Amino acid sequence: MSDRDNSKEELLAELESLRQEVAKLKSAEAAFKAQSELLENLVEMARSSAEKHLLTGILKKTLEVATRLTDAERGSLFLLDRDGAVTASILTRKDTTAEESTQLIGAVLDKGLAGWTIRNRQVGLIADTRLDDRWFEFPNQPYKVGSALAVPILRGEVLLGILTLLDSEVGHFNSEQALQMLLTAEQIALALENAQLYAKLDESYSSLEKTKLALQNELEKGRLLQRDFLPDRLIQPSGWEIAACFYPAREVAGDFYDAFTLPGDYVGLVIADVCDKGVGAALFMALFRSLMRLFSGQIRLEESDVLKREPAISADDAIAPHKADYSAEIDALKAVSLTNNYIAKTHWQMSMFATMFFGVLNPATGLLTYVNGGHEPPIIIGESGVKNRLKPTGPAVGMMPNAKFKTQQVQLEPGDILLTYTDGVPEAHNPEGKFFTEQRLLTLAQEPTTGANALVDSIEKSLRDHIADTVQFDDITMLALRWAKN
Numbered sequence: 001m002s003d004r005d006n007s008k009e010e011l012l013a014e015l016e017s018l019r020q021e022v023a024k025l026k027s028a029e030a031a032f033k034a035q036s037e038l039l040e041n042l043v044e045m046a047r048s049s050a051e052k053h054l055l056t057g058i059l060k061k062t063l064e065v066a067t068r069l070t071d072a073e074r075g076s077l078f079l080l081d082r083d084g085a086v087t088a089s090i091l092t093r094k095d096t097t098a099e100e101s102t103q104l105i106g107a108v109l110d111k112g113l114a115g116w117t118i119r120n121r122q123v124g125l126i127a128d129t130r131l132d133d134r135w136f137e138f139p140n141q142p143y144k145v146g147s148a149l150a151v152p153i154l155r156g157e158v159l160l161g162i163l164t165l166l167d168s169e170v171g172h173f174n175s176e177q178a179l180q181m182l183l184t185a186e187q188i189a190l191a192l193e194n195a196q197l198y199a200k201l202d203e204s205y206s207s208l209e210k211t212k213l214a215l216q217n218e219l220e221k222g223r224l225l226q227r228d229f230l231p232d233r234l235i236q237p238s239g240w241e242i243a244a245c246f247y248p249a250r251e252v253a254g255d256f257y258d259a260f261t262l263p264g265d266y267v268g269l270v271i272a273d274v275c276d277k278g279v280g281a282a283l284f285m286a287l288f289r290s291l292m293r294l295f296s297g298q299i300r301l302e303e304s305d306v307l308k309r310e311p312a313i314s315a316d317d318a319i320a321p322h323k324a325d326y327s328a329e330i331d332a333l334k335a336v337s338l339t340n341n342y343i344a345k346t347h348w349q350m351s352m353f354a355t356m357f358f359g360v361l362n363p364a365t366g367l368l369t370y371v372n373g374g375h376e377p378p379i380i381i382g383e384s385g386v387k388n389r390l391k392p393t394g395p396a397v398g399m400m401p402n403a404k405f406k407t408q409q410v411q412l413e414p415g416d417i418l419l420t421y422t423d424g425v426p427e428a429h430n431p432e433g434k435f436f437t438e439q440r441l442l443t444l445a446q447e448p449t450t451g452a453n454a455l456v457d458s459i460e461k462s463l464r465d466h467i468a469d470t471v472q473f474d475d476i477t478m479l480a481l482r483w484a485k486n
Helices: 003-047 054-070 098-111 113-120 175-228 278-301 305-309 320-346 438-446 452-467
Strands: 074-080 086-091 124-126 147-155 158-167 240-247 255-262 266-274 313-315 354-362 367-373 379-382 385-389 405-411 417-421 476-483
Touching: 054 074, 054 086, 054 158, 054 175, 074 113, 098 113, 113 124, 113 147, 113 158, 147 175, 158 175, 175 278, 240 255, 240 452, 255 278, 255 476, 266 278, 266 417, 266 476, 278 320, 278 354, 320 354, 320 367, 320 405, 379 438, 385 438, 417 452, 438 452, 452 476
Parallel strands: 313 405
Antiparallel strands: 074 086, 074 158, 124 147, 147 158, 240 476, 255 266, 266 354, 354 367, 367 405, 379 385, 379 417, 417 476
16 A cells, blocks of 8 residues: 555545544534523523522423424433432323323333433433334334433433433434433433432421421410410409400410409409410310319309318418308319319329419408419509519429328408409510510509509500510410409
């Protein structure tokens, strides 16, 4: 062979090499354009607030871009989990029912080109479906496929899905397009992985929202239950004024107050705070209230053998000489002991208890006989200001069986106000986290007032000004009693 022939062959080889390089560059450029277009579409879609389901949107957009770049007539995109099961799919066929789609997906992944691509983790290119046994023809298929291209969407070693493109023309797809889509598949894999993570996050968020809604429903039930057991209207004994304020917390607590008549024209006054939160607290609040009403009236009407044998209410030494004068009040106050034992013995596993003040008032004389079960000391206010604090005479109710509760008495004078409250009042906090404080409450109690309602309204206004729009985590409850001067 002459030198001229050698030079010609070398030139042809160089030209062929250059042609291949140009082809690679063109493929790379096309793939880059495909990736850029896909990325731009995905970014635009992610920014759009109208796209509700990001994963579904990305599948649609990916298939749309892929069919347009390859000029394919049809296509499909399957997402797979780690076990190879289809988790999501998009088909360009619009004449397919849901049942047909399920059958189609199963057959394709089992017998068709997509199944081969899944098993081999390689691009599947069929130039002529008539000559390639990897192609699976469906019976009575109206659309005839001439060529097909299946691309695995891999993220590392993990197969995320399969992109399949179809065209009726034989030889429509070639190796250059296969390379373009393989390079583009890397971008698709990243987008799909992020979308799947977003979908899981969205699913978790939806689950949290459902849980939140369920909790809100539970809290609302608790609030309604709590409200239902508070008196609609307070009794107003002749010559007396009774007022109350109840400001519920966001989280259902267990505050309650009550005022009711007792046998012998006595008046029962109760304010209590169940230790727990939520619906459980509301249920126990209802139980405490019902037991106190039941036992305080029942004991007076029916002599209890249990109480005769083992009295749990003891008369204080200071008032023991006057026992005959307030035996009715003592009997009513035994409701505290009965309620305590019922809760402590029957529901001990729930560890539920309540701080409680229970007073029995003789409206004719102004004599108040009471038990304070670990509650905030009520305030007695006279014309000159705070006269007395009614300190606890026993533990919280329901904390331990057979607990001892002492009775005490206090003589109210005309014009005196008895102010009871729960710890939600001094512990009410403002936006800066500062408490309302007991000292501030006492200062307000010292100010001149025209009655129980006026005092409660004044304190409530001061509380609301202090709280502003701050969410409170404990109920705010007050119950006040005043003996009119006339």
